[in-house]
Amino acid sequence: MNFPLDIVILAAGKGTRMVSDLPKVLHKLAGRPLLQHVIDSAHALGARKIAVVYGHGGEIVPQRIADPAIAWVKQEPQLGTGHAVQQAAPHLPDDGLTLVLYGDVPLISLTTLQGLVAAANNHAAALLTVDLPDPSGYGRIQRDAAGHICAIVEHKDATEEQRAINEVNTGVMVLPSARLKGWLAQLSNNNAQGEYYLTDVIAMAVADGVPVHARQSRHHWEVLGINSPTQLAHLERLHQHEEAMALLEKGVRLADPKRFDVRGTLTCGRDVEIDIDCIFEGQVTLGDNVSIGAHSILRDVTVANGTQIAPFSLIEKAEVGADCRIGPFARIRPGTVLAADAHIGNFVEIKNSQVGTGSKINHLSYVGDATVGAKVNVGAGTITCNYDGANKYRTVIGDGAFIGSDTQLVAPVTVGENATIGAGSTITKDTPAGGLTLSRAKQLTLPGWKRPVKR
Numbered sequence: 001m002n003f004p005l006d007i008v009i010l011a012a013g014k015g016t017r018m019v020s021d022l023p024k025v026l027h028k029l030a031g032r033p034l035l036q037h038v039i040d041s042a043h044a045l046g047a048r049k050i051a052v053v054y055g056h057g058g059e060i061v062p063q064r065i066a067d068p069a070i071a072w073v074k075q076e077p078q079l080g081t082g083h084a085v086q087q088a089a090p091h092l093p094d095d096g097l098t099l100v101l102y103g104d105v106p107l108i109s110l111t112t113l114q115g116l117v118a119a120a121n122n123h124a125a126a127l128l129t130v131d132l133p134d135p136s137g138y139g140r141i142q143r144d145a146a147g148h149i150c151a152i153v154e155h156k157d158a159t160e161e162q163r164a165i166n167e168v169n170t171g172v173m174v175l176p177s178a179r180l181k182g183w184l185a186q187l188s189n190n191n192a193q194g195e196y197y198l199t200d201v202i203a204m205a206v207a208d209g210v211p212v213h214a215r216q217s218r219h220h221w222e223v224l225g226i227n228s229p230t231q232l233a234h235l236e237r238l239h240q241h242e243e244a245m246a247l248l249e250k251g252v253r254l255a256d257p258k259r260f261d262v263r264g265t266l267t268c269g270r271d272v273e274i275d276i277d278c279i280f281e282g283q284v285t286l287g288d289n290v291s292i293g294a295h296s297i298l299r300d301v302t303v304a305n306g307t308q309i310a311p312f313s314l315i316e317k318a319e320v321g322a323d324c325r326i327g328p329f330a331r332i333r334p335g336t337v338l339a340a341d342a343h344i345g346n347f348v349e350i351k352n353s354q355v356g357t358g359s360k361i362n363h364l365s366y367v368g369d370a371t372v373g374a375k376v377n378v379g380a381g382t383i384t385c386n387y388d389g390a391n392k393y394r395t396v397i398g399d400g401a402f403i404g405s406d407t408q409l410v411a412p413v414t415v416g417e418n419a420t421i422g423a424g425s426t427i428t429k430d431t432p433a434g435g436l437t438l439s440r441a442k443q444l445t446l447p448g449w450k451r452p453v454k455r
Ligand code: UD1
Pocket: 010, 011, 012, 013, 014, 053, 075, 077, 078, 079, 080, 081, 082, 083, 084, 102, 103, 104, 137, 138, 139, 140, 152, 154, 168, 169, 170, 171, 196, 197, 198, 199, 225
């Protein structure tokens, strides 16, 4: 790229049709605010400056996005797209190109944007256009007899003849910044909507001898904007379909690409199988031969080769080793690290704990703030009592220990290596390695005892 690129993102509009108290650009697609998608694209393009024009919804937009690289420009009142870009003009140095993006058009690909910027490079202007079977509502691209762009006419200002044009303005355009600022200063609001139209700068560019090029996106959905919950849901599915197709092409076996959601980045090894209705959030990495059972949710998790996760498991901010067996109905919470070949079974909750190689916690347990060694067997219903109401304490279980069912380990406490704890024990003191420890009332039977009878 020969010229520095500065980017203006328009995000001041009201979004009435969202029927929501949340500003439109903060609604989420694939787990991220619409505006965040656009900002991420701006960063990926290597923008020198990024100015976001906001207004409706007020300070909540800059507060939620919290990106120190952004110049926030408040537009109040909102007098049109041209007026919006004008507010950002002080952030657009004269030596650069300005790319205008919309905060409610989240999915334009980097390839499309790079192509558009390249088209404008030699101090020309470039417009992203799209041919729509039903162009109603959009600005129409007017071309002369030779096919050169001469203007954009807004739907409400267009003649019947102009309304028959199918090529429309997506709103995304690249302009030489110094020229743009001159044109913005000349805009008038003498039109059907009484607004300062950014689109009017195109005719001004043509009049000044600046060539205007058009480019189209590869996929029609890239340029779709969001105005309503219906459109948001539709675009979400289109996006998820693309994500699913990309994974299928890399060899990931999705049971059903329509019942699959990625809200972040999912990286998969070879021979990964994912059953229906799974959700992957944040950064998730699955090794070779991993299988994920139906209805599982993984958030910021790495899973090593050969691990099988059975249905309805929820795993967050955890590292899962190789060849583990997890679930069904397992809940693995932040800070958990499972070594290879660990088995975590049904209705087991693990939090902020390390579980060693080959250890098994298979049924109805809570293990929190614990260090569990290798080859440990934790019996059904065992819980760590890690919290005294004020502070949290650790439980340490040595290698090879056997914890009988329904044991309470009252932390801080250490169970020695190869120790055995009798079922039903409440362990409040450290237990020696190798020994049997139990704390329960001796079983007794009262001879001659009779059940009461009804009087
Ligand atoms: C605009 C274009 C139209 C194009 C269409 C594509 C103009 C005059 N028209 O029309 O050619 O076909 O987009 O969707 O540019 N915004 C502000 N401040 C304002 C007004 C708008 O920040 O004062 C923002 C909105 O939040 C939105 C974007 O600009 O993200 C476009 O505004 P919108 O009102 O949707 O423009 P349209 O009339 O649809």
